[in-house]
Amino acid sequence: MIIRQFFIPGIAHSSYLIGGVGSCLIVDPARDTDRYITAAKEEGMRIAGILETHLHADFVSGHRDLADRTGVPIYMPERAGCLFPHVPVSEGSIINLDDLRIEVMETPGHTPEHVSYVLTHQSRGDRPGAVFCGDTLFVGDVGRPDLFPGRSRELADALFTSLHERLFTLPDYCEVYPAHGAGSLCGRMLSAKRWSTIGYEREFNQAVTIRDPEEFVRYLTTNMPPAPDHFSRCSEINRRGPTLLSELPVPEAFSPRQITEILDKNTTDVVDIRRYDAFGGFHIPGSWNVDTEVNFSTFAGWILPPDRNQILVAHDPQQVHDAVLMMRRVGLDRVTGYLAGGLQGWAFAGYTSDHVRIISVHELASLRTDTPGLLILDVRTQAEYAGYHIPGSVNIPWPELRTRYHELDSSRSIAVICGTGVRSGIACSILKRSGIHDICNTAGGYTGWIAAGYE
Template sequence: MRIETIKSDGVAHLSYMVIDGNAAAVIDPRRDVDVYLQVARREGANITHVFETHRNEDYVVGSRSLAAVTGAEVFHGRGGQVDHARPVEEGESFDIGKARLTVLETPGHTFDSISLTLADRNFSEAPVAVFTGDTLFIGDVGRTDFYPDRREEMAEKLYDSLFGKLLPLGDGVQLYPAHGAGSVCGGGMADREFSTLGYERRFNPRLQLEREAFIRAKSGEHHYQPPYFRRMETLNDRGVEPDALPRPAALPPGPFGERRDEGLTVLDLRTPEAFCGAHIPGSLSMPTAVAPGYIGWLVSYETPLGLVLDDDADLDRALRELYRLGYDRVEAYLTPGMTAWEASGADYGVVPTVSAATLKQRYAQGDDFLLLDVRAIDEYQAGHLPDATHIYLGHLADRLEELPRDVPIVTFCGSGKRAAVAASLLTRHGFTRVENCLGSMAACQAVGCRIVD
């Protein structure tokens, strides 16, 4: 009997396979399901059960695709029936060899949230592990803001699920959540992927709160809901048909430029440093580290996409990460990259960069510029540079008219990645005096910039 963890970078998604003998179950599969088929073949197992712990908002699930190619049955909590799955309720059990998965209804993050306990029937019916979906994370608990007019009710449900269902399973029970650090589904997750219920009971900050304090804290949390969440919900309600990854054309500079002129949206997935040094005019900087959290705010699902990469070898990973977010219209990529574009004689753009030390000096000299801080509101409120203008990156495209065009604008975030996205968005819309502060807040703290709250 074994548990296989499949991690999807970008969205920080964790899915699992429970395997015993020649039987296997998959919990919360991602859209590109080939990884589960490969593991099953390697282990000589058949995938017979697929479980969804809730309707996901941040990525496309692969349950329907996996069922189509394996014949497995799909199961989903009865609190939110979906077209492609059979609803399950509290206490239902499913045997995977000698492993037994049992349903716990754990609403709070969503009404349909379930958790699955795992027992090893070779020894006991008592649970040895629990798969908690988005109800309990390592270092945090699930969001409760998807029903804005019912925040308090959802916080109450989450508390009852945590303290009435999960923690009583026992301190030694291993914890397997559906997301890790970096996910948009929580803000304080630990940067590790192993824990127990006992450890979380003692050290998870949210689990230290009494009931009323917990409800107040969760009801008052601020989370952003990218527009693409609604598309994910629609796709995941009905389940996506099995399909293959996009097969974009490899285009040299001339044809790639022609496609851009015809309406291709160019996504530059390289580092901020590379983008600022030279980029295709009109392209949107979208470093892979921040793309899952922000592409849905800035890029339409209807537009054809062309990619610029650091290396052609990065293409498969980029396609998979976009595919999991529902972006299927990737039609081209530039080969062999920006070096070829530059060598072709085609025009290219640059974004001047500003070091934290230079920024500190500009403040001391009283230079005339606008510092545009595009971090989340909680980051901004925890500390920002004096007189900074705060506009969350996801909202920037709708608030460009608030920014002046006659003074330099320095884009700023936590490290410079989101600032690069903001700088590219500004230049696409005709702002000509744009600079990016590489390192941003991390660098400013290192050099002793004045920070206010």
């Protein structure tokens, strides 16, 4: 028996290959499925099936793509109500693979339809040795139950039962393979450790150590981080069945003139995927700025309108290729093209450009004392702001600026700050798109502010 884990940074997604003698199963696959085809060939195995633990909210799954490429069945929780061909599974369903036995355990809580797959290596014994538990149990945390409006308490109750009456009846040595690690917003305190055991989590997982049901519910229904916009969208895409990647158009290289003609139709947004400092120096007016180097899938899925086309502005074609893949992971399938020749070509063509002033933390310190009416806009999360902030600053988390920008006095100069400059770069692009132009972005953010000794 072999177990191979595939980890995607940013969305912090883990998927798995479970191998028997000559066949294998893929658990919770990503949408870009080459990795599984390659791994199966490396192991000399035939992919025999695809297992999904639940309708994933934070990414679009690769179940349909992998099934299309291999012709194998997709096993889905019966309660998911999926609209594509699949094999429904429920409590007690058995999947046999060579000398492996996989039993379905219903573990609702993070989502109503959630199941876990309990693996027994029958040639070694008749007791389970591993469980693929999706987003029910993480290393160091459990799945958030608040993704369904009005059902948080119900799902938190169900999660408590799934943990203590289901998963934690497994042996302490049973290995735990979750669908996410540190960096995912599907929980609050996920460890950077990629796998664990039932015994370890029983002892050290803070949520699991809460044995009172009421206290557990309170713990999981308060102070959760905001859920990005694409969570509900991805869940429904996964239920309906994503469009096959092979059916999506290949983005075209557009000239500056073609882009201006496209933008005149008001069906397309420009997404500048360069670093915030490059965006600040020179960009196409009205562009979004989402840097590919920092959690791009989550940030893009959070704010970009899914019902509009996108044209990318990048450093080079490889960055475009990578960005398109990361956008498709969160259901943004409408990238029609990119600016050929980058911003240099735009400049040579003589078209209008815009910029955002980039300031150092030392300049911000000077502006605080020398600029009457300066507004310092802190776009970090409420929790980060509560932990430390510049006195007198105003906190509006960057995703909320799309609807709360009108709370700002556009007649004042605004200095935007986050932890590093990346999120404030996104915020500046939102403000620019909203008609607020007297702004500057603080390079280095609070990281630089504190390092420089400011309070």
